[in-house]
Amino acid sequence: xxxxxxxxxLSTGDLLRAAVxxxxxxxxxxxTYMDAGDLVPDAVVIGMIREALTGRTDDFMLDGFPRTLxxxxxxxxxxxxxxxxxxxxxxxEVPRDELVRRLGGRWTCRGCGRSFxxxxxxxxxxxxxxxxxxxxxxxxxxxxxxxxxxRLDVYDAQTAPLIGYYEARGLLRTVDGAAPADVVQAQVVQxxx
Ligand SMILES: [Zn+2]
Numbered sequence: 001x002x003x004x005x006x007x008x009x010l011s012t013g014d015l016l017r018a019a020v021x022x023x024x025x026x027x028x029x030x031x032t033y034m035d036a037g038d039l040v041p042d043a044v045v046i047g048m049i050r051e052a053l054t055g056r057t058d059d060f061m062l063d064g065f066p067r068t069l070x071x072x073x074x075x076x077x078x079x080x081x082x083x084x085x086x087x088x089x090x091x092x093e094v095p096r097d098e099l100v101r102r103l104g105g106r107w108t109c110r111g112c113g114r115s116f117x118x119x120x121x122x123x124x125x126x127x128x129x130x131x132x133x134x135x136x137x138x139x140x141x142x143x144x145x146x147x148x149x150x151r152l153d154v155y156d157a158q159t160a161p162l163i164g165y166y167e168a169r170g171l172l173r174t175v176d177g178a179a180p181a182d183v184v185q186a187q188v189v190q191x192x193x
Contacts, residue, residue: 007192008056012064015048016040037147039154042070050078067159072166087193089166092177092184096152103148109135 016034019027026048030040039045049065066072079085094102105118112129116122116137128135141147166172173191175184 006059008058008060010049010052010060010062010065012045012048012062012067015052016045019048035141035147037142037150037154039067039158042068042074046071046074049075053078053082066162067155069158069161069165072162086166086171088173088191089162089171090173090175090188090191091163092175094177098178099152100145100148103143103151104145106139106143107137108140108143109137111136 016027016030020031020034021027026044030044033040045065045067049062053060062075066075075086101119102117105120106115107118107123108115109128109130111131112135114129114135116135123135123137125134127133142151163172175187175191177184179187
């Protein structure tokens with residue numbers, strides 16, 4: 001059982017933000033798309049995932065990838081090449097107005113990088129992990145209201161078709177993403193074979 005062996009978490013958001021922070025050519029290119037709430041081009045994301053998977057034989061969970069049919073097909077080709085099929089695909093279902101509320105209320109510290117949320121985890125004035133003074137909060141460009149609306153439109157147009165793609169192969173598991181965090185976690189564990 002996968003969940004008893006432990007899964008490495010591979011998040012394209014984390015990989016991209018690290019590249020942006022380090023100012024790599026890839027990171028600089030990606031940032032212009034991320035700031036507008038647009039998808040980073042397939043070629044850039046696919047290259048990053050291929051790099052992260054090269055030489056690894058452990059089990060992993062991809063977070064934020066694939067987001068387009070092109071990425072899904074590239075992933076199939078990569079996994080075919082190493083004989084490691086997909087075990088399950090988890091779809092988190094959340095009503096759109098709830099997504100707007102969640103994504104719109106997030107604030108991130110420039111110093112320590114921690115994220116806070118107006119509703120679920122407001123900043124309480126604790127000292128910053130980086131400076132020891134108060135956290136220096138700002139709203140990431142892709143968390144601003146206009147970028148949030150655009151991200152959801154992009155999801156509907158480019159990512160939602162993946163639901164049918166994986167459902168047709170019997171891989172899709174659905175989780176109620178609007179439930180409390182402990183319930184979501186239990187559903188995710190249940191969904192992993
Ligand atoms: Zn901080």
